[in-house]
Amino acid sequence: MDEKLVPVVCPYCGVGCRLYIRSSDGHPLGIEYANDIPGISNENGKLCPKGNAVLEYVLARDRLKKPLKAKEQGKFVEISWSQAIKEVAERLKEYSKDDPNSMMFFGSAKTFNEPNYLIQKLARMLGTNNVDHCARLCHASTVSGLKAVFGAGAMTNTYRDIEEANVIFIIGHNFAETHPVGFRYVLKAKERGAKVIVADPRFTRTAWFADIYLQHYPGTDIALINGLIHVIIEERLYDEKFVRERCTGFDELAKTVEKFTPGYVEKITGVPADLIVQAARTFATGGKGVITWAMGITQHTHGHDNVRLLATLSAICGYQGREGCGVSPMRGQNNVQGACDLGVLPNVFPGYKAVSDPEGRKFFEEFWGTELSGEVGLTVIEAAHAIEKGKVRAYYVMGENPVISDANTNHVIKALHKLEFMVVQDIVPTPTMEFADIVLPAAAMLENEGSLTNTERRVQWSFQAINPPGEARPDWWIVSEIGKAAGFTGDGPKGFNYSGPEDILREVNACTPQYRGITPERLKANLAGIHWPCPSEDHPGTRVLYKERFLTSDGKAHLAAVEYRGPAETPDEDYPFLLTTVRYVGHYHTLTMTGRSRALVKRWPEPLAEIHPEDAERLGIKTGDWVKIVTRRGEYPIRAKVTRTVKKGVIAVPWHWGANVVTNDALDPVAKIPETKACACKVVKITEEEARELMKKVPPVIPEIEIVRG
Amino acid sequence: MTRRILHVDYSLCIGCETCEGVCDFIHGGRPNIKVYYTITGIPVPINCRHCEKAPCMDVCPAGAIYRDSDGAVIINPNKCIGCLMCLAACPFGVPTFDVKLKAVTKCDMCADRRRLGTAPACAEMCPAGAIFFGKPEEVEEKVRRRTAEKIARERLAAVNLEGVGRML
Numbered sequence A: 001m002d003e004k005l006v007p008v009v010c011p012y013c014g015v016g017c018r019l020y021i022r023s024s025d026g027h028p029l030g031i032e033y034a035n036d037i038p039g040i041s042n043e044n045g046k047l048c049p050k051g052n053a054v055l056e057y058v059l060a061r062d063r064l065k066k067p068l069k070a071k072e073q074g075k076f077v078e079i080s081w082s083q084a085i086k087e088v089a090e091r092l093k094e095y096s097k098d099d100p101n102s103m104m105f106f107g108s109a110k111t112f113n114e115p116n117y118l119i120q121k122l123a124r125m126l127g128t129n130n131v132d133h134c135a136r137l138c139h140a141s142t143v144s145g146l147k148a149v150f151g152a153g154a155m156t157n158t159y160r161d162i163e164e165a166n167v168i169f170i171i172g173h174n175f176a177e178t179h180p181v182g183f184r185y186v187l188k189a190k191e192r193g194a195k196v197i198v199a200d201p202r203f204t205r206t207a208w209f210a211d212i213y214l215q216h217y218p219g220t221d222i223a224l225i226n227g228l229i230h231v232i233i234e235e236r237l238y239d240e241k242f243v244r245e246r247c248t249g250f251d252e253l254a255k256t257v258e259k260f261t262p263g264y265v266e267k268i269t270g271v272p273a274d275l276i277v278q279a280a281r282t283f284a285t286g287g288k289g290v291i292t293w294a295m296g297i298t299q300h301t302h303g304h305d306n307v308r309l310l311a312t313l314s315a316i317c318g319y320q321g322r323e324g325c326g327v328s329p330m331r332g333q334n335n336v337q338g339a340c341d342l343g344v345l346p347n348v349f350p351g352y353k354a355v356s357d358p359e360g361r362k363f364f365e366e367f368w369g370t371e372l373s374g375e376v377g378l379t380v381i382e383a384a385h386a387i388e389k390g391k392v393r394a395y396y397v398m399g400e401n402p403v404i405s406d407a408n409t410n411h412v413i414k415a416l417h418k419l420e421f422m423v424v425q426d427i428v429p430t431p432t433m434e435f436a437d438i439v440l441p442a443a444a445m446l447e448n449e450g451s452l453t454n455t456e457r458r459v460q461w462s463f464q465a466i467n468p469p470g471e472a473r474p475d476w477w478i479v480s481e482i483g484k485a486a487g488f489t490g491d492g493p494k495g496f497n498y499s500g501p502e503d504i505l506r507e508v509n510a511c512t513p514q515y516r517g518i519t520p521e522r523l524k525a526n527l528a529g530i531h532w533p534c535p536s537e538d539h540p541g542t543r544v545l546y547k548e549r550f551l552t553s554d555g556k557a558h559l560a561a562v563e564y565r566g567p568a569e570t571p572d573e574d575y576p577f578l579l580t581t582v583r584y585v586g587h588y589h590t591l592t593m594t595g596r597s598r599a600l601v602k603r604w605p606e607p608l609a610e611i612h613p614e615d616a617e618r619l620g621i622k623t624g625d626w627v628k629i630v631t632r633r634g635e636y637p638i639r640a641k642v643t644r645t646v647k648k649g650v651i652a653v654p655w656h657w658g659a660n661v662v663t664n665d666a667l668d669p670v671a672k673i674p675e676t677k678a679c680a681c682k683v684v685k686i687t688e689e690e691a692r693e694l695m696k697k698v699p700p701v702i703p704e705i706e707i708v709r710g
Numbered sequence B: 001m002t003r004r005i006l007h008v009d010y011s012l013c014i015g016c017e018t019c020e021g022v023c024d025f026i027h028g029g030r031p032n033i034k035v036y037y038t039i040t041g042i043p044v045p046i047n048c049r050h051c052e053k054a055p056c057m058d059v060c061p062a063g064a065i066y067r068d069s070d071g072a073v074i075i076n077p078n079k080c081i082g083c084l085m086c087l088a089a090c091p092f093g094v095p096t097f098d099v100k101l102k103a104v105t106k107c108d109m110c111a112d113r114r115r116l117g118t119a120p121a122c123a124e125m126c127p128a129g130a131i132f133f134g135k136p137e138e139v140e141e142k143v144r145r146r147t148a149e150k151i152a153r154e155r156l157a158a159v160n161l162e163g164v165g166r167m168l
Helices: A054-058 A081-098 A113-125 A140-150 A159-164 A180-192 A221-234 A240-246 A250-257 A262-269 A273-284 A303-316 A336-341 A358-368 A380-388 A409-418 A431-435 A475-485 A501-511 A520-525 A598-603 A613-619 A688-697 B018-026 B055-059 B085-089 B111-115 B121-125 B136-159
Strands: A003-009 A018-024 A027-033 A068-072 A075-078 A103-106 A167-171 A195-199 A212-214 A289-293 A326-329 A394-398 A421-426 A438-441 A450-453 A458-462 A577-582 A608-611 A626-630 A635-642 A650-654 A679-685 B005-008 B034-037 B043-046 B065-067 B073-075 B096-098 B103-105 B131-134
Touching: A003 A458, A018 A054, A027 A054, A054 A598, A068 A081, A081 A103, A081 A394, A081 A421, A081 A438, A081 A475, A103 A113, A103 A380, A113 A336, A113 A358, A113 A394, A113 A450, A113 A475, A113 A501, A140 A303, A140 A326, A159 A180, A159 A289, A159 A326, A167 A180, A167 A221, A167 A273, A180 A195, A180 B136, A195 A273, A212 A273, A221 A250, A221 A262, A221 A273, A221 A303, A240 A303, A250 A303, A262 A273, A289 A303, A303 A326, A336 A450, A358 A501, A380 A409, A409 A431, A421 A431, A450 A501, A458 A520, A475 A501, A501 A520, A598 B018, A608 A613, A608 A626, A613 A635, A613 A679, A626 A688, A635 A688, B005 B136, B018 B034, B018 B121, B055 B065, B055 B085, B073 B103, B121 B131, B131 B136
Parallel strands: A103 A394, A167 A195, A167 A289, A195 A212, A289 A326, A394 A421, A421 A438, A577 A650, A608 A635
Antiparallel strands: A003 A018, A018 A027, A068 A075, A068 A438, A450 A458, A577 A679, A608 A650, A626 A635, A626 A679, B005 B131, B034 B043, B065 B073, B096 B103
16 A cells, blocks of 8 residues: 655635645545645644644545536536537537637635636637636625735735734724634734724624724725725824825825814724724834735625725835735635636736736737737626626536535526536536536545645745645646647647646746746645745745835825725615625635535534624524525525624624625726625524525525436 | 653633544543533533543442552452442543443543553644643643743733733
8 A cells, every 4th residue: 555645725705824734546535734834824734623623524425426418407427528629629629719708717715826727718718708707706805905006916925914003903804713723923923912993893712802993884984984994094003105106196185084083984984083093093003014805895885995995004104015914815716816817807917017008018929929819808797697698608627516605596597597518627516517518527625736826925845745636636737638629739838738736837937927936846845835925046035015016007105095995785774774894713715625524524514603692682583593695686584593793783694505695796996806794684584494494595605416317 | 660640721722522523533432521601602622621630430339440650540340330429429520321331431531542552642733722732740840831921921911002012
């Protein structure tokens, strides 16, 4: 028996923890903690409950093992790989000839950099920029907002800087629950004496560790941040030298925030005025400050503005370009950063070169040896609307689950029904797969190798630990075969001839300036990885961005002055509550992975809607009662949990089990992210039977697919 | 005999239930450390304290409970008669009756792992670093150092925030 320890990267969140898989002849025996690799993001090899259960979903019984073709909706016959690839390539080629913009490609933040690079290359070589991925639903606002202020959309610092900070402002981010291992850095900073300020509509696990806790209403972030900036400017606590030398737009900012006095902000947000003053003073005088945020900030119709304001707050305090400072948007998936970097976005090529910029386009036209479209493509939610109008007719979905993850599920399902052709490439059956014409079985992350970029821009190599089940193949192989079958057989970057992920990463090195020095050889030798930008092979990587200048055209931070806007939908007589979505530490996104993990399902078996005791009493609801959450878009049955962690008038629902049937798909005008964090709803007590009836209408998170004989 | 203690610092717990998860895995679906949430929502992991004057050991009529060389209080399932006197005597309500085994089980401070020279799984894995394992003086040292820093911090915070981060 050939037993070995394979170093991999955890397939869950953006922290990018390392661990070993003990395997024998491609069969997993167990996990081992990577407590012997210095410099990794999970010190001493610590893992959270999901990390400890990584093997369970890989070994799920319903893993896809053969390519499938739909006979009718939800019924499939098995086909061979050559047949599947031929059919997909031919269909894509037809659409490409007809109208390339009638196709939509979904990359995935859950797979390696290499297949993501390939899928956007395939889309673009077929003539469309309609390529996007789930970052649209989580950190689209971060990418656009940070780009507007600082010139690039990434975390400006690393975990080590969080540990070294004197004041940490956590807003719209349940750090302890979403990134438990990363939260250790906050705890260590706190042990050192750092102050922790938490702003969240819910009294979360993160809030337990706050020195100052600000509980604002969902969707009132702009007012809250403007209020903090108001106090900082009013009391002249900002870094005048930094503002003078490295920022523009300060006067306008000062004028805009003038009216956001603590008293005024208290009225909008419900946060006591003196707490706002205290938080502003603590943050501005800390000397070294970090701001972290996640979905609570980004998933709003004003997500782009929220992010710009946070970046502004950080800049006026002079918390940029230094160690122990910076802004840290926390990515949800282990490769969202990488998928964004490599251009799986409708508006940019790899390395964030705008598709509308002729110079950048020319570079890629020469590099890939084909003509490229300069028209900005469609985003995830826009694509669903474009199907209805008949503009989009084909979907290629790689490792995504829009039926559960997109806001306003009922609308998405209606749209998917109308699609002519849909390819789903995934590891397990998902509710999205029901609508597929062709299903391509992919290898899971631990079953193939490649590079991944975690939330702190750390690129790491994950090795293959296990053999994929049946005929499941690595994502990069599938996309490159389709590329070849579609006729892109040129040499090097001009075609899709690759012998392995290393080849693809070398091509990425050649066309993406940030990744230039991050070669596969270097990554394999250095398990702790390299932080981009890394411009050459002897460059050690960059820990803190913007030490000298920002990446904007004039090198300065463009401070944002933003007027207050609330959520797109506010409570009214018919829908008196404000609904917000949350998540659990033991579950992951659309449950395709954790839902197949017995240990995790046992501990976190079902969602519970959190409701304030006074509201609950008025409606006659007790903990454990069934209720239905009703919005203008749908109904969702769930059991209630009466708790003071939410404010009066606010309902918090975990979204893993398909709660997006009720959320709002109103979009941020710039980032095009749907507002899943705030919408108006009503709560109605129902019986268990009614709940069961309703449950049938919600798409099942773990569907059973039928495989029939050809 | 090298004494080891397993100490949980409740003020550091983030309620992620990793301890319960890994314990569940190691002990075949029956975790010996369990996180309970108080009415205020604060998590409290409860596990065997391996008391120095263990009431369970004193009260066990079958003599099934003994202390091993690291100081862990262990139940021998072959001797246990399942009378649950240990549960009655335990101040933390730790002993659990295992219907299949027809005996009482509880935390054994990961005896199998200690034999291999590694720490109990919960201590090794806690992402918040809230579980300490080691010789009593080592653990006590860590706990006291933390307290000292807390006291110093409170004094500094009363002056201003400037001095923060310069400690140690």
